Amino acid sequence: MKALKLAPLALGVVVATSMSVGLAQGLSVHLERSVVGPGPDYWPNREKAIPHVSGDEAFSNTYQYWKDAEAIAAARQEGRMSHEMNFKDFRWLERSMEGEELAERGSELFHRKNQNGQSCASCHGDNGEKISDAQSRFPAFNKRLGRVVTMPTQIGSCASERLGENWVEDTKENSLIGMYVATLADGVPVNIDVSGGEMKASYERGRDLFFKRTGHFNFACASCHTPPTSGSYLRIQRPTTFFGDAAQYPVYHFPYSLPGDDLEYIFTLQHQIKSCQILSRMYPGVEGSEPMTDIEVFLQASSNGFPISAPVNFYNLDAGYME
Numbered sequence: 001m002k003a004l005k006l007a008p009l010a011l012g013v014v015v016a017t018s019m020s021v022g023l024a025q026g027l028s029v030h031l032e033r034s035v036v037g038p039g040p041d042y043w044p045n046r047e048k049a050i051p052h053v054s055g056d057e058a059f060s061n062t063y064q065y066w067k068d069a070e071a072i073a074a075a076r077q078e079g080r081m082s083h084e085m086n087f088k089d090f091r092w093l094e095r096s097m098e099g100e101e102l103a104e105r106g107s108e109l110f111h112r113k114n115q116n117g118q119s120c121a122s123c124h125g126d127n128g129e130k131i132s133d134a135q136s137r138f139p140a141f142n143k144r145l146g147r148v149v150t151m152p153t154q155i156g157s158c159a160s161e162r163l164g165e166n167w168v169e170d171t172k173e174n175s176l177i178g179m180y181v182a183t184l185a186d187g188v189p190v191n192i193d194v195s196g197g198e199m200k201a202s203y204e205r206g207r208d209l210f211f212k213r214t215g216h217f218n219f220a221c222a223s224c225h226t227p228p229t230s231g232s233y234l235r236i237q238r239p240t241t242f243f244g245d246a247a248q249y250p251v252y253h254f255p256y257s258l259p260g261d262d263l264e265y266i267f268t269l270q271h272q273i274k275s276c277q278i279l280s281r282m283y284p285g286v287e288g289s290e291p292m293t294d295i296e297v298f299l300q301a302s303s304n305g306f307p308i309s310a311p312v313n314f315y316n317l318d319a320g321y322m323e
């Protein structure tokens with residue numbers, strides 16, 4: 001029994017030693033802790049999470065440097081390097097030309113008429129004006145469907161039930177339309193209400209999934225997305241804390257895609273979650289499923305109060321203050 005339990009931890013140590021020194025130290029503290037006792041199921045500090053972007057203060061103490069454009073500019077002026085800012089400053093203020101092109105293609109689909117002459121625009125306005133802030137309120141509880149849905153699920157449901165189009169989650173059409181719908185809400189602060197009911201329950205389940213150890217390496221999402229791992233280099237990548245990130249999704253993620261993808265390099269937040277599950281050897285979830293939706297509710301609510309930034313690139317070429 002004991003040997004079985006330790007096997008994934010041993011793997012974790014191997015992985016940790018191949019990472020940067022600071023990271024390896026951070027991870028090994030937690031690994032040692034779990035080898036000594038029966039092993040916590042959860043990564044520490046789950047109870048500190050709150051559904052607002054300022055909750056980052058309880059984790060990384062970097063919020064002051066990236067909470068808005070002025071803060072980022074001031075931090076750079078002081079000569080602060082990007083890793084001291086939790087890498088939160090790369091993409092948000094940089095518009096993506098490629099992303100705009102994709103949103104335009106999404107707009108074409110939004111206006112494409114079916115055999116009955118109906119399109120998304122027939123119900124939601126020629127410029128999408130009736131859903132212009134929808135991105136800031138999703139995921140949300142959908143009364144008709146009786147469950148919490150992400151934006152891709154809402155788009156897929158409207159498409160199939162109202163237009164007869166098979167544009168479900170994780171398809172090119174869904175992702176392109178999602179890019180367009182997000183762009184409508186550019187600059188609108190994220191505002192997910194998780195104060196009660198199904199949304200609160202979903203937020204709490206999502207938070208618990210985020211902090212729960214699982215997979216071959218026995219990592220939690222939080223193993224990489226809280227300090228000391230966040231704000232460090234993980235090989236050549238830079239995991240960030242989980243606050244604020246969701247406000248820039250969906251993103252143009254060129255040149256990376258998941259095996260078998262045909263989504264024009266668009267990463268919806270669901271897709272990003274799945275990507276991380278694959279990279280950290282967890283069981284990849286089904287996009288739009290309840291657990292995946294719960295994780296998204298947790299991440300979006302952790303961006304509450306932060307303005308949406310769309311469309312942006314995942315990679316920003318402004319490397320002037322990286323080290």
Ligand code: HEC
Pocket residue numbers: 110118119120121122123124130131134140142144154155157158159162163177181
């Ligand atoms: C025949 C009318 C109709 C068509 C066509 C339609 N929808 Fe909807 N849509 C609705 C209704 C009604 C709702 C309210 C929620 C529900 O019933 O799911 C809704 C909800 C939404 C929402 C959430 C709005 C909010 O403020 O919460 C979005 C986003 C959306 N639809 C996108 C789309 C997209 C994208 C398409 C095209 C693929 C589309 N819809 C096609 C009727 C329509």
Ligand code: HEC
Pocket residue numbers: 210219220221222223224225234237238239240245246272273276277279280282295299
């Ligand atoms: C082994 C470390 C690791 C684990 C475990 C991990 N991630 Fe990641 N994650 C990364 C790296 C590296 C990136 C890319 C750098 C970045 O932007 O944060 C990333 C990116 C992300 C992003 C985009 C952040 C941004 O700035 O746009 C989200 C959201 C995310 N991960 C969520 C998750 C979720 C949810 C889980 C658990 C299912 C998870 N991650 C598990 C390493 C990890």
